Amino acid sequence: MDTHGGHVTPVPAPSLDALWSILPENAAIDDATPEVLSIGGVTVTELAEQYGTPLYVYDEVGLRRQIRRFTEGLRERWPNSEVLFASKSFPAVGMYRLAQEEGLSVDVAGGGELQMALAAGVDPARIHMHGNAKTDAELAMALEAGIDTIIVDNADELDRLERLLPQHTGARASMPQQLLLRVIPGVAAKTHASQATGGAESKFGLPLDQAAEAIARMRAHPLMDFAGVHLHIGSQILDVAQFAEAVSKLSNVTDDVSGGTAFRTYDVGGGLGVKYTTTDDAPSVDAYLDAIVAAAREHLHPDARLLIEPGRSLVARAGVTLYRVTSVKRTGRTFVAVDGGLADQMDAALTGQRFEAVLANRLADDWSESVQLVGRQCESGDLLVDGAPMPEANVGDLVVLATTGAYGYTLANNYNGALKPAIVFVGDGGSRLVARRETYADLLATHEPSIGSTV
Numbered sequence: 243m244d245t246h247g248g249h250v251t252p253v254p255a256p257s258l259d260a261l262w263s264i265l266p267e268n269a270a271i272d273d274a275t276p277e278v279l280s281i282g283g284v285t286v287t288e289l290a291e292q293y294g295t296p297l298y299v300y301d302e303v304g305l306r307r308q309i310r311r312f313t314e315g316l317r318e319r320w321p322n323s324e325v326l327f328a329s330k331s332f333p334a335v336g337m338y339r340l341a342q343e344e345g346l347s348v349d350v351a352g353g354g355e356l357q358m359a360l361a362a363g364v365d366p367a368r369i370h371m372h373g374n375a376k377t378d379a380e381l382a383m384a385l386e387a388g389i390d391t392i393i394v395d396n397a398d399e400l401d402r403l404e405r406l407l408p409q410h411t412g413a414r415a416s417m418p419q420q421l422l423l424r425v426i427p428g429v430a431a432k433t434h435a436s437q438a439t440g441g442a443e444s445k446f447g448l449p450l451d452q453a454a455e456a457i458a459r460m461r462a463h464p465l466m467d468f469a470g471v472h473l474h475i476g477s478q479i480l481d482v483a484q485f486a487e488a489v490s491k492l493s494n495v496t497d498d499v500s501g502g503t504a505f506r507t508y509d510v511g512g513g514l515g516v517k518y519t520t521t522d523d524a525p526s527v528d529a530y531l532d533a534i535v536a537a538a539r540e541h542l543h544p545d546a547r548l549l550i551e552p553g554r555s556l557v558a559r560a561g562v563t564l565y566r567v568t569s570v571k572r573t574g575r576t577f578v579a580v581d582g583g584l585a586d587q588m589d590a591a592l593t594g595q596r597f598e599a600v601l602a603n604r605l606a607d608d609w610s611e612s613v614q615l616v617g618r619q620c621e622s623g624d625l626l627v628d629g630a631p632m633p634e635a636n637v638g639d640l641v642v643l644a645t646t647g648a649y650g651y652t653l654a655n656n657y658n659g660a661l662k663p664a665i666v667f668v669g670d671g672g673s674r675l676v677a678r679r680e681t682y683a684d685l686l687a688t689h690e691p692s693i694g695s696t697v
């Protein structure tokens with residue numbers, strides 16, 4: 243956006259009608275209080291009163307519906323397939339449980355996510371583990387738990403597995419561990435640099451010319467069951483042709499490594515982008531699946547197992563973040579400050595992602611101002627929305643930041659001693675707490691060795 247002489251050039255206000263396309267599927271104007279937004283049949287004012295703010299709110303019915311678009315859509319197109327929830331996008335125990343209920347498998351990136359998945363009761367036979375720097379402890383945890391698949395990133399990890407596989411005493415001890423190898427397909431995804439993972443310079447996986455040696459090692463080891471290859475080209479990708487291009491590269495691996503013999507499994511990762519603003523254009527789940535499956539039909543063996551790993555596109559739209567306005571300052575620019583910020587919503591600063599904000603208790607008012615919607619962390623970069631159209635906000639108003647269901651909770655931190663917000667699922671007029679808000683006691687708990695001690 244442009245600024246002239248310190249004044250913000252207004253961004254045209256989206257119409258309320260346009261906003262429905264980025265708010266949760268079950269967001270609506272409340273019947274009884276038509277100036278207030280409701281989600282899943284619960285008003286934001288009720289949610290703020292009951293649970294406090296900032297608050298991560300998820301439309302559970304919309305979330306389940308979006309999951310089924312993926313599971314049913316992929317099964318119809320390619321029956322021998324599996325949809326893995328990329329749990330880094332929303333690592334909450336309640337979400338792992340919901341994912342399992344909806345028939346998703348899950349991928350975890352490391353020991354912490356594995357612990358959460360197991361605590362949620364996810365069947366280890368539906369868990370896959372990622373990571374470019376897995377430790378001995380994490381691999382041992384995965385083997386003890388008997389997870390389905392480890393996605394091997396590099397040769398050092400194979401050294402570790404060679405040491406650990408004969409030692410573990412888990413339920414599947416002495417049985418071969420299913421492994422995939424992550425390869426770098428050499429597709430430079432059109433997205434923010436921090437979200438591109440499939441180009442030649444990627445830190446994840448092995449280049450195709452090094453894959454053969456790693457695969458030969460796995461095939462030769464009696465406790466390793468090499469099933470196939472994995473790739474992931476990046477996140478927030480809006481051009482489905484890039485996914486098709488990545489799938490096409492897999493036929494090169496097959497040709498080079500196996501003399502054209504197909505692998506059992508191909509995992510083509512996640513990365514489908516979502517619509518964050520009313521003017522964004524994002525592909526539908528159907529368009530994405532059509533592109534991937536058409537490429538798979540062209541390049542992969544028809545009997546191969548096809549895996550996808552969506553994260554953002556499963557959870558982003560179902561979730562919003564609810565804040566309360568704590569101050570309004572007019573200094574040439576209008577700063578509307580809320581009770582959260584960079585500590586619970588890092589994506590704006592990390593990737594430059596633009597979000598849309600709604601003054602959610604003032605839906606009937608004209609959007610007459612263009613404001614800097616800022617957080618409370620001590621960084622000028624703590625800017626949630628640059629030039630957000632909005633009615634003239636007052637202290638105590640409620641702000642909904644739309645499409646923040648993915649990577650918001652993931653990246654939450656304690657900057658300035660911020661407490662991680664609670665997570666609430668709403669639906670059919672009710673709400674349930676999925677994760678409680680952190681307390682100051684939680685914040686101090688890990689510092690217990692220093693509390694009361696003298697220097």
Ligand SMILES: Cc1ncc(COP(=O)(O)O)c(C=O)c1O
Pocket residue numbers: 328330331372474476477478511512513514551552553554555
């Ligand atoms: C290996 C892997 N799979 C899946 C995903 C999910 O990506 P997205 O949330 O963009 O769908 C990621 C995220 O970066 C990833 O690293």
